Amino acid sequence: MREDPATPGRRYRGIAAGQRQEARRQRLLDAALACFGTQGYHATSVRALCAEAGLTERYFYESFANSEDLLRAVYETLVARLRADMAAMADRPDSVDAVLGVYFGAIEGDPRIARILFFEVLGVSPAVDQLYRQAMEDFAVLLADLIGPAGGDGTRRRIVGDGLVGAVVHIAMRWTLGHFGTPRPQVVAICADLLRAMGMADRRA
Amino acid sequence: MREDPATPGRRYRGIAAGQRQEARRQRLLDAALACFGTQGYHATSVRALCAEAGLTERYFYESFANSEDLLRAVYETLVARLRADMAAMADRPDSVDAVLGVYFGAIEGDPRIARILFFEVLGVSPAVDQLYRQAMEDFAVLLADLIGPAGGDGTRRRIVGDGLVGAVVHIAMRWTLGHFGTPRPQVVAICADLLRAMGMADRRA
DNA sequence: CGATAGTGACATGGTTTGGTGTCAGAAACC
DNA sequence: GGTTTCTGACACCAAACCATGTCACTATCG
Numbered sequence: 314m315r316e317d318p319a320t321p322g323r324r325y326r327g328i329a330a331g332q333r334q335e336a337r338r339q340r341l342l343d344a345a346l347a348c349f350g351t352q353g354y355h356a357t358s359v360r361a362l363c364a365e366a367g368l369t370e371r372y373f374y375e376s377f378a379n380s381e382d383l384l385r386a387v388y389e390t391l392v393a394r395l396r397a398d399m400a401a402m403a404d405r406p407d408s409v410d411a412v413l414g415v416y417f418g419a420i421e422g423d424p425r426i427a428r429i430l431f432f433e434v435l436g437v438s439p440a441v442d443q444l445y446r447q448a449m450e451d452f453a454v455l456l457a458d459l460i461g462p463a464g465g466d467g468t469r470r471r472i473v474g475d476g477l478v479g480a481v482v483h484i485a486m487r488w489t490l491g492h493f494g495t496p497r498p499q500v501v502a503i504c505a506d507l508l509r510a511m512g513m514a515d516r517r518a
Numbered sequence: 519m520r521e522d523p524a525t526p527g528r529r530y531r532g533i534a535a536g537q538r539q540e541a542r543r544q545r546l547l548d549a550a551l552a553c554f555g556t557q558g559y560h561a562t563s564v565r566a567l568c569a570e571a572g573l574t575e576r577y578f579y580e581s582f583a584n585s586e587d588l589l590r591a592v593y594e595t596l597v598a599r600l601r602a603d604m605a606a607m608a609d610r611p612d613s614v615d616a617v618l619g620v621y622f623g624a625i626e627g628d629p630r631i632a633r634i635l636f637f638e639v640l641g642v643s644p645a646v647d648q649l650y651r652q653a654m655e656d657f658a659v660l661l662a663d664l665i666g667p668a669g670g671d672g673t674r675r676r677i678v679g680d681g682l683v684g685a686v687v688h689i690a691m692r693w694t695l696g697h698f699g700t701p702r703p704q705v706v707a708i709c710a711d712l713l714r715a716m717g718m719a720d721r722r723a
Numbered sequence: 724c725g726a727t728a729g730t731g732a733c734a735t736g737g738t739t740t741g742g743t744g745t746c747a748g749a750a751a752c753c
Numbered sequence: 754g755g756t757t758t759c760t761g762a763c764a765c766c767a768a769a770c771c772a773t774g775t776c777a778c779t780a781t782c783g
Contacts, residue, residue, distance in 0.1 A: 322758085322759095323757085323758055323759075325758085325759060325760085330758095330759090333759090368761085369760085369761055369762070369763085371760090371761085372760090372761090
């Protein structure tokens with residue numbers, strides 16, 4: 314058990330201790346995506362996570378304090394990746410459609426991501442709720458910047474941002490629940506229309 | 519134990535058996551609102567519910583199969599009441615503001631309701647998710663009818679409805695998380711603006 | 724009054740979980 | 754080769770929980 318990740322430690326199968334530990338951590342993150350994204354967070358035990366990762370409980374507690382800690386980690390990973398991919402589209406001419414395309418594409422590509430983002434993370438604990446809150450706030454800022462400059466005061470701006478996020482997230486949620494019955498480009502186009510209309514309401518005020 | 523609620527049974531303290539049973543059921547529903555709405559669903563045991571209701575476990579299983587069953591019941595009760603109150607405002611001249619006023623008023627009036635509607639009910643089980651799905655669908659229809667006749671095809675109409683619901687619910691959720699920092703009429707007014715703008719986007723298509 | 728249905732407090736069994744500990748064997752170092 | 758670190762399988766324990774059962778006591782009915 315490496316208490317200090319800085320010390321190199323003994324190599325094992327040609328791999329340094331720190332790298333082995335990091336690899337185990339990554340396998341647990343993958344297992345979390347698999348378990349939380351299919352069975353759900355509350356239906357997943359530490360044992361199940363370890364079995365999925367092909368590791369034993371000892372290595373679980375090496376990287377995470379408990380299963381909520383792992384949930385936070387996997388959520389943060391997913392949100393960060395999604396956010397970076399969306400931000401990369403922000404200065405395109407068709408930025409609204411491009412950003413939404415990334416978002417809906419990620420969800421369609423891996424429904425387990427959708428489940429974690431939309432369901433599993435809610436109502437778990439105050440700490441997780443705080444994380445969710447922050448992610449939604451960031452998302453709101455991103456979308457608000459996307460649809461143009463603000464019109465009203467700060468309060469109005471913030472509420473409109475919440476509305477934007479809510480519309481997008483809920484449409485995406487319902488789209489996944491309907492098992493992607495509508496083609497993605499069509500959903501993206503309608504959603505983009507909506508956002509632009511909401512942005513006009515913001516500026517008109 | 520009354521297996522058949524139709525048989526009158528012996529009166530007790532001047533109350534018929536069926537009425538006593540119904541009273542116990544109601545007390546459990548109240549306890550569920552109190553416990554699920556403050557501690558949360560997953561942190562609430564059957565024992566805690568019974569203690570809150572002032573009943574013993576036996577009477578719990580008289581009316582509900584398990585604690586998820588009770589969650590479904592209390593959720594359905596809350597949604598039905600909210601829906602009826604909102605529908606009663608649908609034919610007013612200022613229907614959009616009136617309906618939203620009812621919605622936001624209910625949440626502000628009892629934050630436990632908000633917690634159950636927004637958080638506790640999510641990610642519990644497929645059966646509960648199905649209930650949530652249905653409630654959101656009904657809400658979408660109500661809001662879509664509110665903002666006027668449809669413009670595009672059915673698919674577009676449905677997606678726009680999802681967007682309406684998402685915007686309202688998410689604004690309400692964020693409003694509760696911010697502990698009602700913004701006055702309700704202001705939130706309602708902005709939200710109503712947004713809905714009308716989204717309705718125009720729908721008709722323009 | 725006596726019998727019975729109803730009630731409430733509590734006991735019990737069986738299962739699951741989180742978190743820790745043990746221990747034999749494999750891989751690396753000297 | 755001998756020692757040490759690392760690994761993986763599994764045992765263990767206390768706690769919590771669900772669901773059912775027991776039993777004395779009370780109100781009602783005949």
